[in-house]
Amino acid sequence: MHYNISKKVINVKKIIPVIILTIIILFALKIMNITSDEDLLSRENFLIIAHRGASAYAPEHTLESYRLAQEMGTDYIEIDLQMTKDGHLIAMHDLTVDRTTDGKGYVKDLTLEEIKSLDAGSWFSDAFKGVKVPTLEEVFEEFGHDANYYIETKNTDVNIGMEEELIRLLEKYHLTGKVASSGKVIIQSFDAESLKRIHEMDESIPLVQLISKDEINQYNLNEVKKYALGVGTHFELVSEEFIQQAKKAELLIHPFTVDDLNMIKELKDKGVTGVFTNDLAITVNIDTE
Ligand code: G3P
Numbered sequence: 001m002h003y004n005i006s007k008k009v010i011n012v013k014k015i016i017p018v019i020i021l022t023i024i025i026l027f028a029l030k031i032m033n034i035t036s037d038e039d040l041l042s043r044e045n046f047l048i049i050a051h052r053g054a055s056a057y058a059p060e061h062t063l064e065s066y067r068l069a070q071e072m073g074t075d076y077i078e079i080d081l082q083m084t085k086d087g088h089l090i091a092m093h094d095l096t097v098d099r100t101t102d103g104k105g106y107v108k109d110l111t112l113e114e115i116k117s118l119d120a121g122s123w124f125s126d127a128f129k130g131v132k133v134p135t136l137e138e139v140f141e142e143f144g145h146d147a148n149y150y151i152e153t154k155n156t157d158v159n160i161g162m163e164e165e166l167i168r169l170l171e172k173y174h175l176t177g178k179v180a181s182s183g184k185v186i187i188q189s190f191d192a193e194s195l196k197r198i199h200e201m202d203e204s205i206p207l208v209q210l211i212s213k214d215e216i217n218q219y220n221l222n223e224v225k226k227y228a229l230g231v232g233t234h235f236e237l238v239s240e241e242f243i244q245q246a247k248k249a250e251l252l253i254h255p256f257t258v259d260d261l262n263m264i265k266e267l268k269d270k271g272v273t274g275v276f277t278n279d280l281a282i283t284v285n286i287d288t289e
């Protein structure tokens with residue numbers, strides 16, 4: 001069938017396969033979450049980061065906490081990393097298992113099997129009795145490309161080789177390259193050397209330099225910009241001056257950890273580009289654009 005439009009002839013039979021192929025590609029990109037994530041790291045986008053998962057409602061750094069965060073509509077699940085005696089990366093904030101499990105001891109002195117025998121839910125509430133500490137690999141297995149990951153390399157003086165193992169797992173689960181640079185993965189650390197090592201291994205991964213109270217005046221943000229895409233610090237340290245410096249250096253600003261809606265709105269109005277929160281429920285009506 002041929003149509004004549006302004007003397008041009010369009011062959012419908014020829015363009016149908018092109019249309020079908022375009023639809024398939026768009027559908028595949030949507031499944032891979034690439035199209036929707038492209039503007040994730042735009043300065044215009046205000047990000048909600050589920051600090052340790054939905055940790056106000058479920059035990060921090062468990063699959064239950066991450067699942068709930070996803071259900072509640074977070075932009076990112078935050079994952080702190082520790083390394084076991086036998087070299088596995090697990091999701092845990094502290095150096096020891098004491099606070100968030102029924103066990104005792106340093107993660108670095110325990111094997112994965114020993115950590116898996118612990119109850120990581122009862123300390124939070126009986127409803128979570130028997131919940132286990134997840135490995136990073138289990139988190140990737142569970143959420144694949146359906147979640148966005150904001151991962152922290154912690155205690156890097158103790159967790160030697162953590163960066164290499166993290167990159168290995170990101171590669172295994174196809175979370176590097178364009179997938180990472182579109183915003184699906186962010187790696188954060190208080191340790192600039194850890195971030196620089198990651199940057200040397202894989203430039204595709206967006207990095208965020210965390211800055212402690214003691215260091216807030218020591219960082220040259222123009223230097224940070226050479227390897228990182230953003231900075232994170234305690235929300236009480238985010239002054240107008242800090243925001244202006246970060247903006248000038250074209251760095252994203254992600255303060256932690258803000259559980260007060262008015263404070264989140266105030267920070268947003270001042271120009272920060274996202275917040276870590278334990279309490280996702282308060283963020284539901286925030287305009288994120
Ligand atoms: O990563 C931002 C924030 O989580 C840093 O503090 O101690 O909760 O890991 P912390």
Ligand code: CA
Pocket residue numbers: 078079080152
């Ligand atoms: Ca953290």
